[in-house]
Amino acid sequence: MSYIRGAQPFSPRMKDRVTVDGIMLEVMVALLPALCMGAYLFGVRALVLAAISVGSCMAWEALYCRWTGKPSTVRDLSACVTGLLLAMSLPVTAPYWAPVLGGAFAIIVVKQFYGGLGKNFMNPALAARMLLMSFPGMMTTWVDALDRQGIFAGADAVSSATPMRYIHLGYLPPLDLRQMLLGQHGGAVGEVASFMLILGGLYLLGRRVISWRIPGCFLGSVAVLTFLFPRGAAAPADWMLYNLLSGGLLLGAIFMATDYATSPVTPRGQILYGVCCGCLTVVLRYFGSYPDGAGFAILTMNCCVWLLDRVGLPRRFGIRPLSATRAWFVRQMARLARLRPVRPHLDLFGKGTVPGEKQLDSIRSWSRGLGVLAAVAAVSVVCISGVYRFTGPAIVYRESREQRQLLEQVMPAANLVTQTPYVAEEALSILAGYNANELIGHCIEVEVQGFGGMLTVVVGVDTNGEVTGVAVTEHSENTDIGGGAIESGYLEQYIGKSGTIRDQGYNSVDAVSGATDTCRAITAGVNKALYIAAQLDSSNVEFVDGQV
Amino acid sequence: MLHFIFGGVHLEGRKHGSQRKPLALLDMEPEEVVIPVSMHAGEPCQPVVSAGQPVAVGQPVARGQDTVIHASVSGQVTAVEPRANPCGRPVLSVVIRNDGKQTLWQGAPKQADYTQLSEREILERIAAAGVVGMGGGGYSTAEKLLRARGRANTLIINAAESEPYITADHRLLLEQAEGVLTGLQILMKAAGVRNGVVAVEGNKLNAVEVLERTSKRRGLPCRVCTVPSRYPLGAEKQVVKAVTGREVPPEGTAVDVRCVVFNAATAFAVYQAVAQGRALTHRVVTVTGGAVVRPRNLWVPIGTPIRELICAAGGLREEPDLVLVGGPMAGMTQTSLDVPVTKLTNGVVCMLDWEHAGQKTESVCIRCGRCVSVCPMHLMPLLVDKELKLGGDVRELARLNTGDCMGCGCCSYVCPSNIPLVERMAQARQIVEQSGKGEEATL
Numbered sequence A: 001m002s003y004i005r006g007a008q009p010f011s012p013r014m015k016d017r018v019t020v021d022g023i024m025l026e027v028m029v030a031l032l033p034a035l036c037m038g039a040y041l042f043g044v045r046a047l048v049l050a051a052i053s054v055g056s057c058m059a060w061e062a063l064y065c066r067w068t069g070k071p072s073t074v075r076d077l078s079a080c081v082t083g084l085l086l087a088m089s090l091p092v093t094a095p096y097w098a099p100v101l102g103g104a105f106a107i108i109v110v111k112q113f114y115g116g117l118g119k120n121f122m123n124p125a126l127a128a129r130m131l132l133m134s135f136p137g138m139m140t141t142w143v144d145a146l147d148r149q150g151i152f153a154g155a156d157a158v159s160s161a162t163p164m165r166y167i168h169l170g171y172l173p174p175l176d177l178r179q180m181l182l183g184q185h186g187g188a189v190g191e192v193a194s195f196m197l198i199l200g201g202l203y204l205l206g207r208r209v210i211s212w213r214i215p216g217c218f219l220g221s222v223a224v225l226t227f228l229f230p231r232g233a234a235a236p237a238d239w240m241l242y243n244l245l246s247g248g249l250l251l252g253a254i255f256m257a258t259d260y261a262t263s264p265v266t267p268r269g270q271i272l273y274g275v276c277c278g279c280l281t282v283v284l285r286y287f288g289s290y291p292d293g294a295g296f297a298i299l300t301m302n303c304c305v306w307l308l309d310r311v312g313l314p315r316r317f318g319i320r321p322l323s324a325t326r327a328w329f330v331r332q333m334a335r336l337a338r339l340r341p342v343r344p345h346l347d348l349f350g351k352g353t354v355p356g357e358k359q360l361d362s363i364r365s366w367s368r369g370l371g372v373l374a375a376v377a378a379v380s381v382v383c384i385s386g387v388y389r390f391t392g393p394a395i396v397y398r399e400s401r402e403q404r405q406l407l408e409q410v411m412p413a414a415n416l417v418t419q420t421p422y423v424a425e426e427a428l429s430i431l432a433g434y435n436a437n438e439l440i441g442h443c444i445e446v447e448v449q450g451f452g453g454m455l456t457v458v459v460g461v462d463t464n465g466e467v468t469g470v471a472v473t474e475h476s477e478n479t480d481i482g483g484g485a486i487e488s489g490y491l492e493q494y495i496g497k498s499g500t501i502r503d504q505g506y507n508s509v510d511a512v513s514g515a516t517d518t519c520r521a522i523t524a525g526v527n528k529a530l531y532i533a534a535q536l537d538s539s540n541v542e543f544v545d546g547q548v
Numbered sequence B: 001m002l003h004f005i006f007g008g009v010h011l012e013g014r015k016h017g018s019q020r021k022p023l024a025l026l027d028m029e030p031e032e033v034v035i036p037v038s039m040h041a042g043e044p045c046q047p048v049v050s051a052g053q054p055v056a057v058g059q060p061v062a063r064g065q066d067t068v069i070h071a072s073v074s075g076q077v078t079a080v081e082p083r084a085n086p087c088g089r090p091v092l093s094v095v096i097r098n099d100g101k102q103t104l105w106q107g108a109p110k111q112a113d114y115t116q117l118s119e120r121e122i123l124e125r126i127a128a129a130g131v132v133g134m135g136g137g138g139y140s141t142a143e144k145l146l147r148a149r150g151r152a153n154t155l156i157i158n159a160a161e162s163e164p165y166i167t168a169d170h171r172l173l174l175e176q177a178e179g180v181l182t183g184l185q186i187l188m189k190a191a192g193v194r195n196g197v198v199a200v201e202g203n204k205l206n207a208v209e210v211l212e213r214t215s216k217r218r219g220l221p222c223r224v225c226t227v228p229s230r231y232p233l234g235a236e237k238q239v240v241k242a243v244t245g246r247e248v249p250p251e252g253t254a255v256d257v258r259c260v261v262f263n264a265a266t267a268f269a270v271y272q273a274v275a276q277g278r279a280l281t282h283r284v285v286t287v288t289g290g291a292v293v294r295p296r297n298l299w300v301p302i303g304t305p306i307r308e309l310i311c312a313a314g315g316l317r318e319e320p321d322l323v324l325v326g327g328p329m330a331g332m333t334q335t336s337l338d339v340p341v342t343k344l345t346n347g348v349v350c351m352l353d354w355e356h357a358g359q360k361t362e363s364v365c366i367r368c369g370r371c372v373s374v375c376p377m378h379l380m381p382l383l384v385d386k387e388l389k390l391g392g393d394v395r396e397l398a399r400l401n402t403g404d405c406m407g408c409g410c411c412s413y414v415c416p417s418n419i420p421l422v423e424r425m426a427q428a429r430q431i432v433e434q435s436g437k438g439e440e441a442t443l
């Protein structure tokens, strides 16, 4: 052994067998079980989607290298991994052009424009997914598991509520934990099979392709936060488990956050990165307007990797943290002693440096890491909660919870409502009610003139034109006079009625004494709704393009 | 108790070829030995013999301010001229033609009971025997002891031997445990240290057992510390950290944290010098590798050309791709088989093409972070590489503490993109040292 200082070091004659394409292959192997489970749950279309995605990513990479005259980098298989990850974060109903477009964005814009493998600052697959999310409907139609899609199906698939949707609303999903583990619910092709994703993660850990630091800290901080702050009536442990198993969290934490190019390389940086991703995910899930925050959290933290690497620079061997801090103070004192009042000279754009790079050193020593991140996290929390407070999401969130209660009252047989392509002039909204993929009727919201002002009435009408339930959602009636009319006892009388309901006699309901005007108004509303329902398929109803 | 070591790699040991082979003498005495005048750290020695002069085993042939170099065979000096050396450049060497008589030098000190010798006498004997750090450092042992006197409280015998292929120290421990442990006692006495530790890697448990048995039965107190089998635990700073938990400060030596470290072979040489009055003229060398017919551990006179060693190991079965002096991680590639064994040579490895990495084309860094997580010195080789490619800003490089790199090669070993990171680190260190900005390094 020759450890002589100053002696020419010779490169080692032995070499680890690991290679770049070997690593990429291992990642793909680890992804396969989840993909297969996705194919089992969602049909062959999932596999076709994956094949198209992988193929197009590799093709874009080859084409780009060709165009720019760079040596071809297809053989390092990194484009393959990007393609696979992209396919796995798409819903099975995504049209086939989606992964092709997404692949172009991921490979050319996100990866190659920034210098290719190892130089991109955002996870290409995730960025492409976010791009595709801006297409209406594509990333919000989640078919239920075992509702298998053929190769050319998809466009008319029925959307179902994903567990993430429930969690976003503050409920536990109505699913077993086992179902959650096996992925028996709606969601993206590769995201649902939690068990398989965990298996893949363990494989990668065992093969030392990834370290425990990022996924461990990511999932750990999500677990801690959700355990400490459960929502709704859920038990903390249940809430935590469902949170960990739903949405893109596992795929994100195990496969996307650990992407080499876009995660920190220093051990401390990796820990901070994981923790920040986890906290941001929980914050976005609780306060964001989009159900799953994992993807956004990872993309956000991707942009901070440079900073995290700086902050997490390893401690110099032989210098204990305490003495390091002491030495830093001594240096700063010396600097302060040299201080002269001069015009501030900001060397912002020096050669090869980034604005403010020098200042970062002192921040690092001073805060030993946590200060900056705490500040970043605090600022994000303030921004996000500000956005939450002053804009729509809060209202949307409350409304959707009320909507579920309303559905119970108006169309008890339905387990799901979705928007319809229909609009009618008199109706405030028309929703289609489904029970296990079968259309069973429509919920029509109408407005009528009541005794004390406008009444909003929601009427459920089944496919036979019969009323399945009535609810009054807004009114300004005096509760002493008209109150009896808007109680469920009275409203239940409408169930089963069809045609035109009269105020008295044949096909009528018994008015509540003292609230006759309100009862009339409700009857008028129900009649209006029945009329609209009868007209739904005819020409005076406008058809608008698949607006979801 | 063991302390946590950051970084390092688990290497394939490949020691099975020679680890069961007992120490053996060369079947045929070398006809000619070539003794370089520089086999240690510091100024080269000046030859004190001239061509034509007869010499005996143990007779000094060169002296310098740091150490003495002795003849390892008896015979006649045929030349004092530059000859090929394992370090790559020709070095002034004393060439001795062996007469095969093994005449001992008359001026050598007598055998002695080390317990009766004063510390001063011990130091004198060690210095006169020309003992230097035989693990690769090459520092004069007597000087190191002098510096450690009164400042160290732990003396560590480093027998970790974490390089693949090499089994020289392992065999020495197994067969000469008493000598090594006596050497430890002598060193402890000379350094005025009470606490003696032998650090052995966990893959040599038989050596651990032998050491503990010998230490009990012969009443040679020492603590045997089993360290993880991870390269580069053989490095001084890492051994100190593993055994005592103390970190040697940058630019410092083990004495700064009140430790002093000697190699197992050095301890044995000290035993021979003090108790038996024999100068450092022989050492253990492992001859191994896929190209060697019968890998062996040999007890050879210093100055023997490695060609003779390979012959003693049954010759080569195939043309080797690489001949290394030292281990495959930090050893030096040889172009000629005429280079001699020096005091620092612990192995000769003849590798076939499937055994070594070969030349792989470098590709771009994928930021996998492996180099950071294996660097035992807490460095960031990937940032150094990036900075060099950006033009090598001195301040930026100094910030990355390039001066701390000890060239262990772990980073190159793991890099999936085959970037020669060790070379980049050396290059960066040179840039920083030349500009004299090293002290700007961050903490």
Ligand code: SF4
Binding pocket: B374, B375, B376, B377, B378, B379, B381, B404, B405, B406, B407, B408, B409, B410, B411, B412, B421, B422, B425
């Ligand atoms: S060669 Fe230098 S940079 Fe590389 S692992 Fe060893 S000490 Fe670290």
Ligand code: SF4
Binding pocket: A265, B364, B365, B366, B367, B368, B369, B370, B371, B372, B381, B382, B385, B411, B414, B415, B416, B417, B418, B419, B421
């Ligand atoms: S090991 Fe090689 S590829 Fe990985 S980060 Fe270091 S330099 Fe880059």
